[in-house]
Amino acid sequence: MVPVTDYVALSAILFTIGALGVLIRRNPLVIFMSIELMLNAANLVFVAFTRVYNVLAGQIFVFFVMTVAAAEVAVGLALIVTIFRTKHSINIDEMNSLKG
Amino acid sequence: MTFFYLAPWIVFFPVIGLLVNLIFGDRFSERVIGTVASIASGLAFVVSVLLAYSLTQHPDAVRWTIGEWIHVGTLQLDWIFRVDTLSTTMMLVVSSVGTLIHIYAIGYMHEDVRFKSDLKRFRRFFVYLNLFIAAMMILVGGDSYLMLFVGWEGVGLCSFLLIGFWYEMDTLGRPSWANSDAAKKAFIANRIGDFGFLIAAFLMFWAFHSLQFDQIFQQAPAIAASNPGLITAITLFLLLGVTGKSAQIPLFVWLPDAMAGPTPVSALIHAATMVTAGVYLVTRSAALYVTVPAAQYIVALVGAVTALFAATIAVGQYDIKKVLAYSTISQLGFMVAGVGMGAFAAGMFHLVTHAFFKALLFLSAGSVILGMERGHHHLAHTDHDEKQDKGRKKKEDKSHGDAHEEVFDPNDMRNMGGLRKTMPVTFWLYLIGTLALAGIWPFAGFWSKDEILANAFSQGFTAIYWLLTIAAFFTAFYMGRQIWMVFFGGPRHEAAAHAEESPRLITIPLMVLAVLSVVGGALNYPGLETLSHWLDQTVAFIKPIEFQMNVALISTGVALLAILISWLLYGRKPLKVGEIDPLQNMLGPIFTGMERKWFVDELYWALFLDRYVDVSRFVADVIDGKFWHDWFHEKVIAGTYNWLSHIALNRYADQLGIDAFFNSLGQWTKDTASGLRRFQNGFVRSYALFVLIGVVAILGYLIFK
Numbered sequence: 001m002v003p004v005t006d007y008v009a010l011s012a013i014l015f016t017i018g019a020l021g022v023l024i025r026r027n028p029l030v031i032f033m034s035i036e037l038m039l040n041a042a043n044l045v046f047v048a049f050t051r052v053y054n055v056l057a058g059q060i061f062v063f064f065v066m067t068v069a070a071a072e073v074a075v076g077l078a079l080i081v082t083i084f085r086t087k088h089s090i091n092i093d094e095m096n097s098l099k100g
Numbered sequence: 101m102t103f104f105y106l107a108p109w110i111v112f113f114p115v116i117g118l119l120v121n122l123i124f125g126d127r128f129s130e131r132v133i134g135t136v137a138s139i140a141s142g143l144a145f146v147v148s149v150l151l152a153y154s155l156t157q158h159p160d161a162v163r164w165t166i167g168e169w170i171h172v173g174t175l176q177l178d179w180i181f182r183v184d185t186l187s188t189t190m191m192l193v194v195s196s197v198g199t200l201i202h203i204y205a206i207g208y209m210h211e212d213v214r215f216k217s218d219l220k221r222f223r224r225f226f227v228y229l230n231l232f233i234a235a236m237m238i239l240v241g242g243d244s245y246l247m248l249f250v251g252w253e254g255v256g257l258c259s260f261l262l263i264g265f266w267y268e269m270d271t272l273g274r275p276s277w278a279n280s281d282a283a284k285k286a287f288i289a290n291r292i293g294d295f296g297f298l299i300a301a302f303l304m305f306w307a308f309h310s311l312q313f314d315q316i317f318q319q320a321p322a323i324a325a326s327n328p329g330l331i332t333a334i335t336l337f338l339l340l341g342v343t344g345k346s347a348q349i350p351l352f353v354w355l356p357d358a359m360a361g362p363t364p365v366s367a368l369i370h371a372a373t374m375v376t377a378g379v380y381l382v383t384r385s386a387a388l389y390v391t392v393p394a395a396q397y398i399v400a401l402v403g404a405v406t407a408l409f410a411a412t413i414a415v416g417q418y419d420i421k422k423v424l425a426y427s428t429i430s431q432l433g434f435m436v437a438g439v440g441m442g443a444f445a446a447g448m449f450h451l452v453t454h455a456f457f458k459a460l461l462f463l464s465a466g467s468v469i470l471g472m473e474r475g476h477h478h479l480a481h482t483d484h485d486e487k488q489d490k491g492r493k494k495k496e497d498k499s500h501g502d503a504h505e506e507v508f509d510p511n512d513m514r515n516m517g518g519l520r521k522t523m524p525v526t527f528w529l530y531l532i533g534t535l536a537l538a539g540i541w542p543f544a545g546f547w548s549k550d551e552i553l554a555n556a557f558s559q560g561f562t563a564i565y566w567l568l569t570i571a572a573f574f575t576a577f578y579m580g581r582q583i584w585m586v587f588f589g590g591p592r593h594e595a596a597a598h599a600e601e602s603p604r605l606i607t608i609p610l611m612v613l614a615v616l617s618v619v620g621g622a623l624n625y626p627g628l629e630t631l632s633h634w635l636d637q638t639v640a641f642i643k644p645i646e647f648q649m650n651v652a653l654i655s656t657g658v659a660l661l662a663i664l665i666s667w668l669l670y671g672r673k674p675l676k677v678g679e680i681d682p683l684q685n686m687l688g689p690i691f692t693g694m695e696r697k698w699f700v701d702e703l704y705w706a707l708f709l710d711r712y713v714d715v716s717r718f719v720a721d722v723i724d725g726k727f728w729h730d731w732f733h734e735k736v737i738a739g740t741y742n743w744l745s746h747i748a749l750n751r752y753a754d755q756l757g758i759d760a761f762f763n764s765l766g767q768w769t770k771d772t773a774s775g776l777r778r779f780q781n782g783f784v785r786s787y788a789l790f791v792l793i794g795v796v797a798i799l800g801y802l803i804f805k
């Protein structure tokens with residue numbers, strides 16, 4: 001059986017890749033994908049610990065996370081489409097009008 | 101069957117009357133206002149009669165407690181009505197004369213030329229009258245010197261309010277502050293007397309540890325034996341109060357000026373009731389006075405000298421009410437002399453009869469004044485016809501044609517004359533009052549005045565006896581002069597020729613008073629001495645006095661002689677228009693002295709009032725103005741304050757301390773903000789980076805703490 005530390009390590013790697021992706025990439029679509037990566041890193045940990053402790057709560061949480069992620073992406077894509085219609089660009093660095 | 105439980109109602113009835121008029125009076129007509137007030141006073145009279153009846157069943161003094169009043173340390177005073185023969189006598193006089201005067205005032209105030217149908221004034225007058233009755237009842241019904249003082253001050257207040265009733269005009273109705281000045285004069289003169297009363301009360305409390313009558317009188321002989329000076333001081337300070345309230349030398353000057361009030365007020369307050377409070381006070385304090393004969397003699401001397409002094413002034417007066425005012429002072433002098441000599445029953449007897457006949461005289465004088473005003477009013481309307489058939493007094497006629505250019509004084513006896521024919525009822529009433537006052541047998545004044553004189557004679561107060569006898573001579577003389585001037589001869593003014601008799605509402609109370617003035621002497625006929633025995637139950641120092649035929653003959657002879665002389669001077673050859681008084685020709689400067697009341701007012705001005713003004717001016721200019729205001733307040737306080745606020749507080753504490761601190765706080769906030777705003781760059785990825793850094797930092801802290 002694969003030890004739980006491997007899952008956690010994989011999850012950490014996935015999360016770091018996701019976080020770096022959010023910070024570095026300028027394309028919002030890629031950023032969304034990176035966010036999904038982070039969410040799924042979390043899911044992986046949930047599932048892993050469900051196995052270890054033999055409780056179902058973690059698996060139920062995963063379903064919640066996936067549902068919320070799907071909703072979030074739907075909203076996010078709608079926003080991106082609207083922004084593209086007004087700005088004719090989806091470069092994240094051009095969306096800087098909310099500054100102090 | 102006794103009615104002592106009704107005692108509080110002698111005060112409550114007048115108070116209810118005044119409250120009814122005060123609250124509902126604006127919906128009442130004149131008649132209703134007057135009736136309510138008269139009924140309130142009348143009910144007090146009924147209660148007084150019931151109390152007197154009860155005392156015949158149960159002669160000891162009854163102290164009827166209503167409630168607690170003052171309980172401080174050893175001062176234990178309750179609100180108690182004292183019903184004894186002395187207080188009931190006063191209650192009867194006050195409420196009977198008061199009720200008659202209330203009724204009279206309904207007619208009088210309506211007729212008063214100054215009234216002008218001002219219903220509020222009318223109501224105010226009757227509210228004051230009821231208030232006066234209530235205060236007077238507190239005065240005579242009190243059971244302690246402090247309670248007496250409450251009433252004493254209450255009647256003083258009513259006197260002030262009623263003297264200044266027409267406060268915005270003088271006695272002739274012209275705009276002026278003369279009447280309110282007269283009211284202030286009365287109040288201030290009384291204040292000096294009240295000061296004496298208060299000092300006496302403080303001394304009593306100090307000596308006897310009580311202000312209640314019985315407790316003081318019980319201890320009086322013992323204290324008088326050990327410390328006679330103290331009792332003398334108390335009685336003399338009380339005498340100062342008496343001279344204020346009862347208008348004796350030296351404080352009598354307010355009473356003549358008090359005639360500025362409406363005539364019913366002069367009759368009720370300044371002749372019949374309030375001014376006799378001093379006599380009541382001395383009688384009430386009999387137990388104190390009898391322990392110090394020297395003080396008694398001073399009281400008697402003050403009374404006798406006042407009696408003569410005021411009687412001489414009355415001779416020189418032309419104002420019908422002023423004559424009666426000085427006569428009142430003089431008669432009060434008789435009473436004070438009587439009670440001063442220890443003849444308490446005689447003094448009280450004279451108080452009662454004087455209340456009857458002096459009220460009668462004042463109210464009749466009021467009727468005369470109204471008659472003159474009516475005549476004058478009549479004249480103003482029919483002036484043109486008058487001019488046609490009577491061309492004799494061109495100057496006077498002209499002055500009346502020109503809309504009262506020369507102010508007409510209805511009080512001036514030089515304007516009167518011949519009123520016997522135009523006002524017959526008033527004439528007869530006035531004559532009865534005059535004979536009673538002059539002391540002609542068998543009128544009330546004869547018996548009471550004679551009793552005082554007989555006391556003076558038989559007890560060896562020779563000086564006082566002669567002073568009073570000479571005063572009695574002057575009394576008969578000025579009253580005779582008044583009768584001849586007012587009612588006999590020919591009219592000296594058109595108003596007198598057209599004077600009209602007063603309505604029955606005015607004359608009927610006068611008739612009742614006239615009957616009392618005739619038969620009032622029956623209260624204390626020699627041999628019967630009803631009043632003496634009655635008062636003896638309370639005062640206990642009343643000596644029986646036998647009738648002195650020689651004294652009676654002398655006083656009657658003197659009175660008749662005075663009336664004869666007055667007839668020779670004023671009756672035989674009546675005064676003509678514009679003619680000067682025959683006494684002026686005969687006596688010259690002495691008459692001027694009488695007319696100007698021996699310059700007492702001027703003397704007081706020079707001695708006290710001007711000095712007082714000087715002191716006030718010094719205090720105002722130098723002490724207050726220069727020292728306190730200019731130097732202390734401006735320089736010391738304001739200077740220090742300015743220096744402190746300007747230099748110390750403003751510059752150092754405020755500008756450099758508090759201001760600087762809060763400015764720096766604001767500056768720091770601004771600097772921090774401009775540093776922090778650099779993070780708000782609008783790049784969403786940098787925000788995300790900060791979120792990440794934050795999360796890592798918090799997690800790191802949580803893990804490695």
